Amino acid sequence: MSLLMHIIQNEWKSLLRGKWVIGYGLIFLVLTDTLLRFGGGGAETLLSLSNVMLLFVPLVGMIYGILYIYQSREFVELLLTQPINRGVLYWGLFLGISTPLMAAFIIGSMLPLGWHGILMIDGMASAMVLALGGILTLIFASLGFVFGLMFYEDKIKGFGFTIVVWLFLAILYDGLVLMLVFLFGDYPLENFVIAVSMLNPIDLARIMVMLEFDVSALMGYTGAVFNRFFGTAMGISVASAMLLVWLAVPSWIGLNVFRKKDF
Numbered sequence: 001m002s003l004l005m006h007i008i009q010n011e012w013k014s015l016l017r018g019k020w021v022i023g024y025g026l027i028f029l030v031l032t033d034t035l036l037r038f039g040g041g042g043a044e045t046l047l048s049l050s051n052v053m054l055l056f057v058p059l060v061g062m063i064y065g066i067l068y069i070y071q072s073r074e075f076v077e078l079l080l081t082q083p084i085n086r087g088v089l090y091w092g093l094f095l096g097i098s099t100p101l102m103a104a105f106i107i108g109s110m111l112p113l114g115w116h117g118i119l120m121i122d123g124m125a126s127a128m129v130l131a132l133g134g135i136l137t138l139i140f141a142s143l144g145f146v147f148g149l150m151f152y153e154d155k156i157k158g159f160g161f162t163i164v165v166w167l168f169l170a171i172l173y174d175g176l177v178l179m180l181v182f183l184f185g186d187y188p189l190e191n192f193v194i195a196v197s198m199l200n201p202i203d204l205a206r207i208m209v210m211l212e213f214d215v216s217a218l219m220g221y222t223g224a225v226f227n228r229f230f231g232t233a234m235g236i237s238v239a240s241a242m243l244l245v246w247l248a249v250p251s252w253i254g255l256n257v258f259r260k261k262d263f
Helices: 003-018 020-038 042-071 073-080 086-115 123-150 155-183 190-197 201-213 220-260
Strands: none
Touching: 003 020, 003 086, 020 042, 020 086, 042 073, 042 086, 042 123, 042 155, 042 201, 073 086, 086 123, 086 220, 123 155, 123 201, 123 220, 155 190, 155 201, 190 201, 190 220, 201 220
């Protein structure tokens, strides 16, 4: 067995012993089942689930990422005394904590969708919502790792910065964009809005959901501009590509910080 897989499996066992990830999956299982029973049809349930996912999955991913860095400090420093490649160790730790978190969301949400028949009726839409939740988990867990390494000696500052980033991206971002559009409405801002929307992975995921369901009234300004310029298929493709960039960049930054950091 490779060293990378050994580290990943060790992290999986540690997480499962703590039962926290299982509880996280059960929350989405109960939530999805409740929405399906009392929230209307499949499309309405998927939209409601995506709204919850866009708000809480990034928060949980970031908090858990930074919390792991702080709680496993002595363990990581002990491993670094061994002749272990830092890149392998980083990927082992990151994948070891982010993939169970991603699986908990996907499995917890997918099971009710399956036994209520939504996967058969709205298979593509269901797959998109589940995939977006998974990739947002990876993106924000990697951001949590980056913030934990950046504020390695100051936990209060690290957690504070994490909460501020989540509040900004999840809640304040669209409001600020709309304010800029209102203030500078006399100027052609479409290209600017498209560029700005690509700087927020939560906004990109929301746009993809709205384009898939073709809910123009709920798209918001950035979603409407995306739809106008790219159309549904191209808009989803562009947003998907940018989400992959969002996954690659924090992972690369975290890896480089981890390699160079003097623990």
